[in-house]
Amino acid sequence: MSNLEVLKIIVVSALVTVALRLLPLFVKIPKNPILNKFFEALPYSVLVLMVFPDIFTSGGTSTYDVVKILIGMAIVAFLSLKKYGLGIIVTISLIMIFLFDLAKIYLG
Incomplete structure (x- = not known):
């Protein structure tokens, strides 16, 4: 494209x-x-x-990536229901994804 x-x-x-x-x-x-x-x-x-729909394919297609994405979605949903601001939600979810990627590098 x-x-x-x-x-x-x-x-x-x-x-x-x-x-x-x-x-x-x-x-x-x-x-x-x-x-x-x-x-x-x-x-x-x-x-x-x-x-x-892009949430599921942007992170990868392995089982680890799908679990990481589902956990990220759960965190975003939980923080949204607790009425946190968008900035905090985005920051926490990005930190979580970063930590999962670091864990994958060091453990995998």
Whole structure:
């Protein structure tokens, strides 16, 4: 894949994400809170659908890599449920992945 194709993919993804984030500002159905909640959650759903499948293939395909990824996902879910900030969640999950990689180098 060339750099131009990658740039096109990034630009289109950014435009779609921004458009979906702005959609709830312009589309309000006054007497239907269920649809309003749907439009508010739509941008986050799209981001999850774009990122989630790549989580499983980005770290590798060995059993060790899949276990590392599943543990990382569990840590992110736990910290999210405890209402930690995004910066702390990302930092802790990156440190965890780094420690798993160090363990793999020294133990493997």
